[in-house]
Amino acid sequence: MKFIIKAWAVLCVTVLIGCSDTGGNTLGGGADGGSQGSVDDPTSEAYFEASVGDRVFFAVDESVLSAQARDALDGQATWLNSNADYTVIIEGHADEQGTREYNLALGARRANAVREYLIGAGVGGDRIQTLSYGKERPVEICSLERCYAQNRRGVTVLNNIGF
Amino acid sequence: MRILILLTSLLLATAAVSAPLRIKITEGVVEPLPFAAPSFIAENAAGAEYAKMLVDVVAQDLTGSGLFRAIPEAAHISKITSFSSPVQYSDWKAINAQALITGTVSGSATGQITVKFRIYDVFAGAELGKGLRFTGSADGWRRMAHKVADVVYGRITGESGYFDSRVVFVSETGRKGARKKRLAIMDYDGANVQYLTDSASIVLAPRFSPTGDRVLYTSYETGFPHIYLLDVGSVKRKVLQNSAGTMSFAPRFAPNGKSVVYSLEQGGNTDIYLMNLSSGKSRRLTNAASIETAPSFSPDGSQIVFESDRSGSQQLYVMSASGGSPKRISFGDGRYGTPVWSPRGDMIAFTKQNKGRFHIGVMRVDGSKERLLTASFLDEGPTWSPNGRVIMFTRETQGASGAASLYSVDISGRNLKPVKTPDGASDPAWSPLGR
Missing domain, CATH: 2.120.10.30 (TolB, C-terminal domain)
Structure with missing residues (x-):
């Protein structure tokens, strides 16, 4: 049963981010893969990922939130404010075009930019942790800008504490 | 990086500071120094297993540094059959081996091996520094080979080796x-x-x-x-x-x-x-x-x-x-x-x-x-x-x-x-x- 749910979640995310030609790149290893529940249940992780959108993207070497990113985070904040059973970990990621340590620090900046925005939109700071993966967990694995653009991301990973 | 091979005559054989055979590591072009390292002599059956392997690692270390070039054993004229007999320098000169490394390996019943080795400056017709002996567990034979190579590198470049690392x-x-x-x-x-x-x-x-x-x-x-x-x-x-x-x-x-x-x-x-x-x-x-x-x-x-x-x-x-x-x-x-x-x-x-x-x-x-x-x-x-x-x-x-x-x-x-x-x-x- 768990496998089926995970497979479904991978499919959703693949559609969402327009998984290009990288060939069978399942989400795994990092925490930003696999989610629980049905996309039809508006209080589920799967719904959050598929309909609200769990990630925002950044420009090269930037942690500034674009207008598009702020819109996405407004949606996340609205959802989180009405689904108080969830805490979140914001994962910051970087593309491979940088040194390891710098990318860890850059990912942390990105995660924190997302966190600060969500707090500003009313989500309690005690519900939000941050984490940087630097360049360790690319979601797209080609060495082209179209992949890098998907990898420079902040991902809001839900953790249901309601049970 | 430039290698200066200073083949001065061995007037001060006892003065450790002025080795005649010397690679000076500086900027510039390099011509790796040719050396010969024939298989070490096995002093007993327990040492036989290591004699060839050990010298191969020594040669790999030296060659891998880019500063040395091994002359294949097939090209050697003399064979080293005794660690103590005089070296036929002319045979090594003939194949342009500037340095010659000879050695022996013996094994003990307790799993120890002992390696003895000498380094020769072929063109000076003299030994480069004194022969050395290392003893250690046979398991650590590669490490002993690295130590031998470090000594060779050290005596010829004047700098410490990095092979035992x-x-x-x-x-x-x-x-x-x-x-x-x-x-x-x-x-x-x-x-x-x-x-x-x-x-x-x-x-x-x-x-x-x-x-x-x-x-x-x-x-x-x-x-x-x-x-x-x-x-x-x-x-x-x-x-x-x-x-x-x-x-x-x-x-x-x-x-x-x-x-x-x-x-x-x-x-x-x-x-x-x-x-x-x-x-x-x-x-x-x-x-x-x-x-x-x-x-x-x-x-x-x-x-x-x-x-x-x-x-x-x-x-x-x-x-x-x-x-x-x-x-x-x-x-x-x-x-x-x-x-x-x-x-x-x-x-x-x-x-x-x-x-x-x-x-x-x-x-x-x-x-x-x-x-x-x-x-x-x-x-x-x-x-x-x-x-x-x-x-x-x-x-x-x-x-x-x-x-x-x-x-x-x-x-x-x-x-x-x-x-x-x-x-x-x-x-x-x-x-x-x-x-």
Whole structure:
């Protein structure tokens, strides 16, 4: 049963981010893969990922939130404010075009930019942790800008504490 | 790098300081010095097993340095059948062997082997230094070979060898995007790989203690990146810094082994801290809204080089080991990161990113005399050989099937070559001298 749910979640995310030609790149290893529940249940992780959108993207070497990113985070904040059973970990990621340590620090900046925005939109700071993966967990694995653009991301990973 | 082969006559045979056969390692073009190392003589049956293997490793070490060239045994005219008989110099001259290495191996019933060896300056017609004898467990035969090669390298270059050294690194398996990483340690030449952690969590950037018996690294064991200290012998580890809401990474030992400099991230901002290992207390060394990371001590412990984007892009800075205002040292095009102070104290190795390419480079500690040693899609993370003559680093190939592996290069930029590892490999750190 768990496998089926995970497979479904991978499919959703693949559609969402327009998984290009990288060939069978399942989400795994990092925490930003696999989610629980049905996309039809508006209080589920799967719904959050598929309909609200769990990630925002950044420009090269930037942690500034674009207008598009702020819109996405407004949606996340609205959802989180009405689904108080969830805490979140914001994962910051970087593309491979940088040194390891710098990318860890850059990912942390990105995660924190997302966190600060969500707090500003009313989500309690005690519900939000941050984490940087630097360049360790690319979601797209080609060495082209179209992949890098998907990898420079902040991902809001839900953790249901309601049970 | 230029090799000056000074074949002066052996007038001062007893003066250890003026060896006649000498490679001088400086800038310029190099012609590897030809040497002959015939199979060592087995003094008994227990030694026979090691005689050929041992001399092969000696030859690989010397040849691998790029400074020497082995003359194949098939070309040898004389055979060495006795360790004590006089050497037929003319036979070795005839094949242009400038140095000759002879030796014996004997084994004992208790699993020990004893290696004796001599080095000859063929054209001077004399022994180069005194013969030496090493005894150790047969299991450690490769290490004994490295020690022999270190003596040869030392007597001919006048500098300490780096062959009896180890490398701690991150072994990588699995697809890009879902890489499994674990800490591993091996001899500098890729032999004797042992794993220090499993691959349950991401591990990054291990660094040796000054005595080589402990390793600092970053692990996601708790789900969040934090710095750990691992004892190489027992493989026991402990977390050094895991305060909630923070990330710690990029740890490196101070030269006295008593403190650790590292990066701590809080609220999205990364600064450099110094932890006293006995008290566990940390002191903040930088305090800026920019990224400050990848700190590395000068060998005398008085200064720290690190990277910062305080100017708007990643650049290198030097500050006092107690903190205070840093001085920028990198001013060329592009971005500079992962600085590492050389063991000689005279240079800093770094990663440079410019126009979509990555380079490993070196500069003087004041930022002058920058030289790029490599160029590729992604080279990063230099580490110095214990004698400061060679740099090892990570090279990652591009694309969906891209993989990381280790390379080494002379600080002259010559002798670029892969280092053999069983799987993918990244983040090498070379051990200090004498392990």
